[in-house]
Ligand SMILES: Nc1ncnc2c1ncn2[C@@H]1O[C@H](COP(=O)(O)OP(=O)(O)O)[C@@H](O)[C@H]1O
């Protein structure tokens with residue numbers, strides 16, 4: 001459904017109620033309450049609830065700037081349209097793993113969607129020690145289904161290029177190019193780290209082989225239009241419970257290298273694993289292994305059953321593609337670990353550790369792991385070797 005408006009105005013808790021009523025079949029006379037609950041870096045999120053049933057909808061609205069910085073950082077409103085279109089496109093291939101979209105409006109830059117408040121943001125739940133047994137198999141499925149079905153392995157080349165044009169997302173990509181692939185590798189104002197990390201950070205800025213590999217990874221992100229990515233698949237973009245997993249917030253969606261989505265999710269698991277010991281860490285390393293194994297298995301099955309590429313039965317071709325995705329994913333994971341430790345946008349997993357000496361020590365481990373993944377991504381042969389790194393064998 002499309003809402004008929006023609007002018008942008010920032011919603012308030014009151015106007016969000018009026019909008020919700022106009023697009024969602026609340027019962028006659030329902031008493032609706034409204035609250036802005038957004039805790040992300042960029043947008044407003046309103047939860048509109050029918051107090052009688054406790055049921056409601058979510059209205060996400062883009063602001064003409066990045067919320068975390070303010071009006072001095074203007075940002076396209078088109079990101080709301082991109083997010084809604086990506087939720088719908090990915091929902092075609094991974095039904096049940098993304099929220100339902102009820103309505104959109106390009107002028108207002110809003111998406112009205114399913115309220116997932118019965119679930120918890122996976123990052124918060126994992127920090128609290130909750131276990132999500134389905135998390136990695138669901139995300140492995142989500143990755144394989146969305147990435148395979150939007151790639152040249154599944155689509156006619158005209159349709160693939162039409163989608164790549166539709167999902168051109170230069171402003172949001174520029175944020176990633178700067179914040180993940182550039183700024184953390186140089187002495188830039190956006191970087192943010194404790195003084196105790198300065199030596200380790202300067203070692204990154206002066207590490208010529210690492211800089212070269214980061215440059216190659218950035219180039220891959222800039223140029224390789226392999227599939228429609230989520231574009232920001234961290235554990236804060238995933239709602240979870242013991243039974244369900246839903247991926248939200250694909251406003252960074254664009255045609256990019258398949259390994260980017262895989263790598264970001266793995267990096268955020270690794271960041272959580274670093275904070276744990278013993279059995280707790282093993283739960284996370286099991287998720288790391290299961291994510292890749294499910295991705296690889298599902299992608300391969302889809303290739304066999306639904307692949308359209310003329311070379312699909314050429315011996316070794318599928319394996320070569322998956323090897324590329326794997327090494328790309330490790331490199332991107334390394335960049336994500338480094339930027340989440342010293343860049344502009346951190347993760348609560350590490351920043352939330354109150355004891356200073358421990359926090360600094362774990363952040364140094366995150367930086368070391370990031371460097372190892374970037375530098376050794378082509379010689380790390382399988383996910384078992386990644387698990388051993390995340391288990392701390394080499395630390
Ligand atoms: N569909 C939803 N159901 C319930 N809460 C949601 C939903 N979408 C977002 N939220 C809440 O809003 C927060 C910010 O949403 P997110 O899409 O990550 O915004 P941003 O783009 O600003 O990062 C989430 O962490 C979650 O608490």
Ligand SMILES: CSC[C@H]1O[C@H](OP(=O)(O)O)[C@H](O)[C@@H]1O
Pocket residue numbers: 040041042066068175176179232236237249344345
């Ligand atoms: C100024 S944007 C920083 C950072 O925020 C985005 O994440 P989210 O919208 O989920 O909070 C994205 O990771 C950007 O790199």
